[in-house]
Amino acid sequence: MTVNEKELAERVIRISGVNTKKCMKCGKCSGTCPSFEEMEYHPHQFVSMVEKGQIKKLMESKSIWTCLSCFACIERCPRSVEPAKLIEAVRVCVIRQQGENHLKANAVPEKLDENMPQQAIVSAFRKYSK
Amino acid sequence: MQKIGVFVCWCGSNIAGTVDVERVAQAVANEPGVVISTDYQYMCSEAGQLKIRQAIKEYGLTGIVVCSCSPRMHEATFRKTAQAAGLNPYMVEIANIREQCSWIHKDKDEGTEKAIILAKAAIAKLHLNTPLKAGESAVTKRALVIGGGIAGIQTALDIADAGYEVDIVEKSPTIGGKMAQLDKTFPTLDCAACILTPKMVDASAHEKINLFTYSEVEGVSGFVGNFKVKIRKKARHVKADLCTGCGVCTEKCPSRKAPNEFNQGLNKRGAIYIPFAQAIPNVPVIDTEYCVKMKTGKCGLCATVCPSKAIDFEQQDEIVEREYGAIVAATGYKLINLDNFEEFGYAQNKDVITSLELERLMNAAGPTKGTLLRPSDNEHPHEIVFIQCVGSRDVSGCGKPYCSKICCMYTAKHAMMIRDKYPDTKVHVFYIDVRTPGKNFDEFYRRAVEEYGVDYIKGMVGKVVEKDGKLLVQGSDLIANEQIKIEADLVVLATAIEPDPSVKNLATMLTASIDTNNFLTEAHAKLRPVESPTAGVFLSGVCQGPKDVPETVAQASAAAAKVIGLLAKDKLTCNPCVANSNELLCNGCSQCANVCPYGAIEYINKEVNDHGKREVRRIALVNEAVCQGCGACTVTCPSGAMDLKGFTTRQIMAEVDAICK
Ligand SMILES: Cc1cc2nc3c(=O)[nH]c(=O)nc-3n(C[C@H](O)[C@H](O)[C@H](O)COP(=O)(O)OP(=O)(O)OC[C@H]3O[C@@H](n4cnc5c(N)ncnc54)[C@H](O)[C@@H]3O)c2cc1C
Ligand code: SF4
Ligand code: SF4
Ligand code: SF4
Ligand code: SF4
Numbered sequence: 006m007t008v009n010e011k012e013l014a015e016r017v018i019r020i021s022g023v024n025t026k027k028c029m030k031c032g033k034c035s036g037t038c039p040s041f042e043e044m045e046y047h048p049h050q051f052v053s054m055v056e057k058g059q060i061k062k063l064m065e066s067k068s069i070w071t072c073l074s075c076f077a078c079i080e081r082c083p084r085s086v087e088p089a090k091l092i093e094a095v096r097v098c099v100i101r102q103q104g105e106n107h108l109k110a111n112a113v114p115e116k117l118d119e120n121m122p123q124q125a126i127v128s129a130f131r132k133y134s135k
Numbered sequence: 136m137q138k139i140g141v142f143v144c145w146c147g148s149n150i151a152g153t154v155d156v157e158r159v160a161q162a163v164a165n166e167p168g169v170v171i172s173t174d175y176q177y178m179c180s181e182a183g184q185l186k187i188r189q190a191i192k193e194y195g196l197t198g199i200v201v202c203s204c205s206p207r208m209h210e211a212t213f214r215k216t217a218q219a220a221g222l223n224p225y226m227v228e229i230a231n232i233r234e235q236c237s238w239i240h241k242d243k244d245e246g247t248e249k250a251i252i253l254a255k256a257a258i259a260k261l262h263l264n265t266p267l268k269a270g271e272s273a274v275t276k277r278a279l280v281i282g283g284g285i286a287g288i289q290t291a292l293d294i295a296d297a298g299y300e301v302d303i304v305e306k307s308p309t310i311g312g313k314m315a316q317l318d319k320t321f322p323t324l325d326c327a328a329c330i331l332t333p334k335m336v337d338a339s340a341h342e343k344i345n346l347f348t349y350s351e352v353e354g355v356s357g358f359v360g361n362f363k364v365k366i367r368k369k370a371r372h373v374k375a376d377l378c379t380g381c382g383v384c385t386e387k388c389p390s391r392k393a394p395n396e397f398n399q400g401l402n403k404r405g406a407i408y409i410p411f412a413q414a415i416p417n418v419p420v421i422d423t424e425y426c427v428k429m430k431t432g433k434c435g436l437c438a439t440v441c442p443s444k445a446i447d448f449e450q451q452d453e454i455v456e457r458e459y460g461a462i463v464a465a466t467g468y469k470l471i472n473l474d475n476f477e478e479f480g481y482a483q484n485k486d487v488i489t490s491l492e493l494e495r496l497m498n499a500a501g502p503t504k505g506t507l508l509r510p511s512d513n514e515h516p517h518e519i520v521f522i523q524c525v526g527s528r529d530v531s532g533c534g535k536p537y538c539s540k541i542c543c544m545y546t547a548k549h550a551m552m553i554r555d556k557y558p559d560t561k562v563h564v565f566y567i568d569v570r571t572p573g574k575n576f577d578e579f580y581r582r583a584v585e586e587y588g589v590d591y592i593k594g595m596v597g598k599v600v601e602k603d604g605k606l607l608v609q610g611s612d613l614i615a616n617e618q619i620k621i622e623a624d625l626v627v628l629a630t631a632i633e634p635d636p637s638v639k640n641l642a643t644m645l646t647a648s649i650d651t652n653n654f655l656t657e658a659h660a661k662l663r664p665v666e667s668p669t670a671g672v673f674l675s676g677v678c679q680g681p682k683d684v685p686e687t688v689a690q691a692s693a694a695a696a697k698v699i700g701l702l703a704k705d706k707l708t709c710n711p712c713v714a715n716s717n718e719l720l721c722n723g724c725s726q727c728a729n730v731c732p733y734g735a736i737e738y739i740n741k742e743v744n745d746h747g748k749r750e751v752r753r754i755a756l757v758n759e760a761v762c763q764g765c766g767a768c769t770v771t772c773p774s775g776a777m778d779l780k781g782f783t784t785r786q787i788m789a790e791v792d793a794i795c796k
Binding site: 027029030031032033034035036037038041042047049050077081082083084085 | 478524528529530531532533534567593594595596597598609610611612613616618
């Protein structure tokens with residue numbers, strides 16, 4: 006991993022407060038994830054990829070936006086690893102990048118449609134108001 | 136003034152690696168009373184002990200300090216060494232410069248400084264030591280085994296075969312434990328009842344074994360060799376001496392609402408019941424919760440039909456007091472409660488079952504007479520999902536942090552048996568790891584995969600929900616990196632096990648200790664695995680940690696060997712480091728007796744001569760055979776009247792002074 010990626014990995018760990026080494030690779034997070042099919046990298050992969058320092062791949066992946074922030078993976082993990090916090094941290098890293106043009110929180114309401122679950126709306130605001 | 140020898144051990148590099156042993160020996164050579172101070176590679180070796188014996192004779196030593204490992208390891212060795220050279224064994228002090236010094240320090244200077252201080256403290260204490268003489272106590276040649284599962288039965292049989300009397304106290308109406316509920320047993324797949332029931336019969340027929348079933352231990356006092364135990368024989372409401380076990384009462388009882396514990400609640404039983412056909416003793420019990428007569432006063436059908444007039448609605452609990460030389464805990468385990476795991480839908484779906492329920496569904500004596508039918512509609516399941524590690528290896532607070540050890544093997548057993556009996560059934564097993572160490576164990580698991588075509592999936596299930604009469608199982612297949620969904624007819628949870636909840640209370644009564652998971656702790660994880668840290672209390676079976684039957688039986692026999700070794704002795708040497716009260720200082724306040732965990736303190740009225748004033752006072756008197764030297768009384772006594780021989784307040788203060796100097 007390049008120096009830059011190492012820094013990124015450290016940043017993700019710091020922001021999330023997750024200890025990736027606690028993961029026992031059981032896959033329960035990915036077994037429970039309702040957005041699994043929509044995600045290129047799955048919650049358990051976030052844990053192992055952050056561990057390996059492969060942050061750029063994660064930052065470029067759509068997975069960070071298709072995660073619903075439902076926190077089912079956090080709830081079910083038997084080792085209290087909290088994969089969704091890593092996903093959130095990678096998201097934050099992307100949002101904080103200079104010069105990138107992302108949705109602003111006040112642009113969210115016009116995108117909402119009727120069928121969107123409450124939880125998704127709340128997490129959309131959380132995601133984009135960083 | 137004492138003539139003291141100091142012997143500093145290197146323990147190879149264990150001590151010498153972080154403590155400059157030579158410097159320690161030199162640093163204390165000029166302490167008051169020290170006439171010889173030396174070091175050696177292994178003080179505990181023959182050559183090391185010889186050095187000590189020679190020095191005792193040559194210098195006419197009155198006491199020795201050995202700076203070495205923990206007194207738990209070699210205090211006894213060095214006491215014997217001293218005794219062989221004519222010294223009182225209690226004129227030996229150990230300075231623990233290994234566990235409490237070299238092993239915890241990295242810096243050699245720091246380690247050395249601390250070792251010198253510890254040596255000085257031991258020397259300061261030794262100056263105040265006096266020769267002590269150990270007394271003796273007799274051994275009651277009878278053992279108590281608490282819990283009548285396979286562990287308790289095996290321990291009892293082995294002790295009884297050696298010629299000693301054994302009582303088994305079992306809280307349920309029959310002996311047998313969980314093994315009686317199992318269908319077949321891995322790795323050989325022999326029928327559990329076929330190999331267990333002969334042992335149950337042996338235990339009940341053995342002239343040296345006395346069974347107290349439907350009984351519980353209420354109180355324990357005394358000490359190794361001389362325990363006194365109160366046993367509550369709960370009222371069965373059936374006179375065991377009259378009952379012939381014909382079972383007419385159990386057939387006629389109109390109350391049919393009680394969950395059948397033996398079948399894990401999968402069906403109901405009568406209010407008067409015998410847990411299973413081969414139960415021992417074959418005497419029914421009335422469950423007063425469900426008995427119509429007990430609730431409403433009407434019914435009494437069982438008493439009417441009983442040809443032997445054995446039913447006794449008035450029967451009361453009975454308390455029996457017995458004496459024992461040794462006690463073995465064999466209280467086993469239970470499955471954990473699954474309330475914290477709602478993702479698996481155990482409470483919502485009848486067809487989500489535990490592995491122990493599956494054992495009953497596969498068993499010929501079970502609720503389905505051995506045909507595998509799913510509980511919701513009594514249909515044959517055609518697709519079955521097993522989930523391993525449910526509640527085990529879980530540090531989130533929902534389950535247990537440890538591996539339950541038996542579930543990988545029994546899941547392979549279940550999967551194999553189902554594929555064997557119902558080849559049209561698809562069987563999937565979700566696993567995190569497959570842990571099958573043990574003789575012929577991994578071969579067994581591989582047979583399930585290779586010969587019986589069981590589908591093992593590396594991953595965990597995230598949720599189980601009911602959908603159109605099927606159970607939708609969603610889990611991950613980590614090797615394929617896929618999330619898979621299986622429509623199953625039956626889901627079996629390999630549920631974590633935990634110690635029987637009664638063990639907490641029992642541990643308090645026995646002054647035995649339990650770990651953070653409530654398993655009883657052994658005296659030494661490697662070298663004393665079947666002894667508890669409390670003398671005379673031994674451990675057998677799953678109450679000490681998860682185990683399968685072969686391991687349980689091996690441990691049960693090991694515990695029996697320890698008990699036999701104890702009961703074979705006519706006398707036990709008592710610890711002379713016991714409490715004694717100074718009759719002039721004692722004001723008879725009773726506080727010491729209140730804290731003594733062994734009941735060693737009594738009060739007597741005695742005439743004392745207090746500086747010429749003669750009067751009768753109430754003073755504490757320690758029974759030296761009962762006192763275990765724990766020292767609780769000495770720190771409680773408000774008048775400073777209680778002291779502990781070998782560890783007097785003056786000795787401890789001398790050590791503290793030496794450390795603080
Ligand atoms: C689903 C399942 C399948 C299994 N299959 C196999 C297998 O195929 N092969 C194998 O080798 N192992 C198997 N096992 C493991 C096996 O059940 C245990 O190894 C064995 O039962 C342990 O015996 P035990 O005597 O230590 O405990 P238990 O069987 O639990 O017996 C303890 C006894 O003590 C009694 N008791 C508890 N507390 C008290 C108290 N305070 N006072 C008095 N009595 C008390 C209980 O009522 C019980 O009778 C299986 C376990 C499960 C859950
Ligand atoms: S559930 Fe937890 S322990 Fe299991 S793979 Fe996911 S992060 Fe790792
Ligand atoms: S928080 Fe995201 S990754 Fe975790 S389970 Fe929900 S959707 Fe999946
Ligand atoms: S008296 Fe109680 S135990 Fe006896 S038959 Fe009636 S309900 Fe059953
Ligand atoms: S024995 Fe196997 S199934 Fe049971 S907790 Fe351990 S790893 Fe999990």
